[in-house]
């Protein structure tokens with residue numbers, strides 16, 4: 001990544017170029033206060049394996065995207081406010097020169113081409129962060145990689161073609177379909193959508209949700225009597241709606 005002190009015109013031109021490289025669907029990046037600190041390729045660990053992504057560090061956010069064939073066009077843009085990011089340095093292991101980027105919506109491993117590059121990224125992100133506020137949202141659990149467990153981490157049955165792997169959105173564990181058939185709102189991922197969670201996490205989350213729903217009803221109607229059947233119907237309808245809810249570039253069989 002380039003370590004640069006930019007002239008304002010140059011900064012603007014470079015940000016415009018980044019904005020353009022994401023096409024018309026990308027977020028507007030050019031803002032008066034925004035400075036492009038550096039850019040480069042990092043390998044991001046995802047369920048489908050390690051993939052090179054284009055990363056752009058601004059003074060207030062980190063932007064990354066998948067690289068389209070010729071290497072100058074990017075898609076699947078992700079924008080993470082720097083205030084919400086927490087970094088964790090890791091020893092070489094699964095990947096060389098790797099570290100962990102934790103955010104409220106998603107946490108993932110990245111690796112740089114060299115140790116120097118890794119340290120530059122981590123240092124620049126940390127320096128930019130010191131002046132920024134955090135949303136205070138809890139950070140998402142890092143998903144346990146698919147190959148890390150051959151058995152469901154809740155019921156210990158072996159995975160196979162008929163007994164597939166899924167991820168609990170709350171604890172990040174690899175679990176089977178049966179152990180993750182429930183859905184619940186995980187606030188740091190989405191404020192209202194119900195997402196796949198394991199049974200253990202569901203108990204805690206659902207308890208919290210029910211308490212909030214009860215309060216809400218009491219506030220609206222001035223009574224606290226339950227309406228279980230209606231509610232359950234609505235819940236299963238929503239389960240169906242969000243059945244395919246997946247995070248970014250993961251396959252539908254999450």
Ligand SMILES: [Zn+2]
Pocket residue numbers: 152153154155156157175176177178179
């Ligand atoms: Zn299981």
Ligand SMILES: [Zn+2]
Pocket residue numbers: 168169170171172173197198199200201202
């Ligand atoms: Zn869980």
